Amino acid sequence: MRIVMMTAGSRGDVAPYTGLGAGLVRAGHEVTLAAHAVFEPLVAGSGVRFRPLPVDPRAELHSTRGRRLHDARTGAGKLVRLASMARGAVDEMTAALVDVAREGEVLLVGGALGPLGYALAEGLSVPALGLHLQPLHPTAEFPAPVLGVRPLGAVGNRLSGRVVMTSVELMFHDAVRSLPRRHGLARPGGRSRARRPRQVLHGYSELVVPRPRDWPAGLEVAGYWWPHETGRLPRALEDFLAAGPPPVFVGLGSATVPDPERVSGEIVAALRAAKVRGVVQKGWAGLAARGDDILTVDEVPHSLLFPRTAAVVHHAGAGTTGAVLRAGVPTVPVPVQFDAAFWASRLTALGTAPGVVPLRRLTAGTLAAALRAATRDTSHRVRARALADRLAAEDGVAPVLAALARLTR
Numbered sequence: 001m002r003i004v005m006m007t008a009g010s011r012g013d014v015a016p017y018t019g020l021g022a023g024l025v026r027a028g029h030e031v032t033l034a035a036h037a038v039f040e041p042l043v044a045g046s047g048v049r050f051r052p053l054p055v056d057p058r059a060e061l062h063s064t065r066g067r068r069l070h071d072a073r074t075g076a077g078k079l080v081r082l083a084s085m086a087r088g089a090v091d092e093m094t095a096a097l098v099d100v101a102r103e104g105e106v107l108l109v110g111g112a113l114g115p116l117g118y119a120l121a122e123g124l125s126v127p128a129l130g131l132h133l134q135p136l137h138p139t140a141e142f143p144a145p146v147l148g149v150r151p152l153g154a155v156g157n158r159l160s161g162r163v164v165m166t167s168v169e170l171m172f173h174d175a176v177r178s179l180p181r182r183h184g185l186a187r188p189g190g191r192s193r194a195r196r197p198r199q200v201l202h203g204y205s206e207l208v209v210p211r212p213r214d215w216p217a218g219l220e221v222a223g224y225w226w227p228h229e230t231g232r233l234p235r236a237l238e239d240f241l242a243a244g245p246p247p248v249f250v251g252l253g254s255a256t257v258p259d260p261e262r263v264s265g266e267i268v269a270a271l272r273a274a275k276v277r278g279v280v281q282k283g284w285a286g287l288a289a290r291g292d293d294i295l296t297v298d299e300v301p302h303s304l305l306f307p308r309t310a311a312v313v314h315h316a317g318a319g320t321t322g323a324v325l326r327a328g329v330p331t332v333p334v335p336v337q338f339d340a341a342f343w344a345s346r347l348t349a350l351g352t353a354p355g356v357v358p359l360r361r362l363t364a365g366t367l368a369a370a371l372r373a374a375t376r377d378t379s380h381r382v383r384a385r386a387l388a389d390r391l392a393a394e395d396g397v398a399p400v401l402a403a404l405a406r407l408t409r
Contacts, residue, residue: 001408004100005131006034006117007110008093010057010254010284012319014039015227016133016203017110021048022228023397029404034100046228051100055089058254058284090116094175098183101126106404111136115172123185127407129400130200133318134339137200137219138162139212145342158214199407201400204322205391208346220403223396224322229301237279237305240295244277246310247295248371251281255315255336257359260286267313268294269364274371276310302327311374313367315359316340321347328388330380332370334359351383 003024005017014035021031025047033043037052094116101107101120109117111132121128134145138161140154147160179185199218203225211221233241241247250267257263264280268289271278278294280287289296302320306312306327314320316333321343324331331353333344347353354373357366374380 001029001404002103002105003029003031003108003404004034004104004106005031005108005110006097006100006113007131008036008053008055008057008089009110009112010317011039011042012254012317013110013112013133015042015319016225016322017108017131018042018046018048018228020131020203020225020397020400022046023225024401024404027397027401032100032103034097043228045230048228051096053096054092090172090175094178095183098179098185106407108400115169116175119172119176119179120185123179123183123187125186127198129198129403129407131400132200132202133204134342135202135209135212136161136165136168137215138165140214141212142342145339149341149345199403201403203396204318205325205394205396207387207390207394208322208325208350220399222399223394224326224391225396225400226303226322226326227319229303231301233300233304234297237295237297237300240277240279241308244293246308247277247279248274248311248313248375249279249281249305249309250287250313251320252283252285252287252315252334252336253281253317253320254284255317255340255359257285257336260288263359263362264288266362266364266367270367270371273364273368274375276371276375279305279309311371313371316344316347316356318343325350325352325384326388326391328381328385330354330374330384332357332367332374334362334367350387352380352387354380 005021007013007017017033021033024031032049032051034051034053036055036057038056040050040052043050101124105126107117107121107126107128108131109128111134114130118128138158140158143152143157144160144164146164152160180187201220201222203222205223206221248271264287267280271294280289280294280296282296282298302323306323306329309329311330311332312324313332313334314324316335317340331347333347333353334357335341335344336359344356348356355370357370
């Protein structure tokens, strides 16, 4: 079967699909991943074909518009600014997405491209499945993850989810309307048919976020899609790991910060106050640190490094949260924006993190206190290890294969 997967966003919005794609290839399918060109190296050796999409998300986040995301004080404010940025990106990407979609017998649509991907599927008369990395659909059980974690009551929680989904649909409105005129696709039918898939599979574990009881049939939790990762750790990092006790990893992934120098300084001071060695990842934030007790690295495979650390400090993106849970080590989430506070709250609820240190409250003192708790209270490591063992028994690819079989029979 010729399968086209499509997604957009940061590294965490792409990496899980490389592992899922590799699993589908092993099952005998021909898989193409459409994502931003900068992420093409992620599919190397996976058997997954790659089709580049325009727009560099890192450049966008470092642009004047991207930096203004940090000015918004609420999740709603950040969502409005992100939607404004995304509309321009969607216009640039639509033609490339139409071209690659024509190659598929089935479209697997990442949550970030939902309404457009489903409209493409209908316009081309091919089936589609949704592949979400976050619980985006409304539920009474918790508010929309991108808006924060403050409970709004059953009605308010559900309403927040509807507001977010409507905002996403509006983001794609012009692109969807342009498909018949600009690209010769069949005009979408009703709104619900064009923009909502018959089924959505979620790439995380029910052990981490149980499936909401009020979700309709067709919204399922598949389990984690672990990224395709190859290679080995750099020699300098191997030497550092061998030279002393397990270090603490600190990285903010694809998140950016308003003042990288200040944040880097607070991180270094916190590591030394907690009396732990550190591996600091530059990431998109541009963090940097120096010293015999601290090593700065570029991108490294999480699956190879995290199990060898004493704890992981991270931005609580969905992908990094999964990688930390898979490694079975304690964690200190430092949520920056969007759904990070949601995943951070799950880590504390699971007992693998002693608490949350939001970026706006990150100081040497707050981070050092959290590091001491994470590395010295053995209960966090015990819980993390037990959960990792249970996650290792899950297979997130199998439900996707089963859904594909049902969809095409």
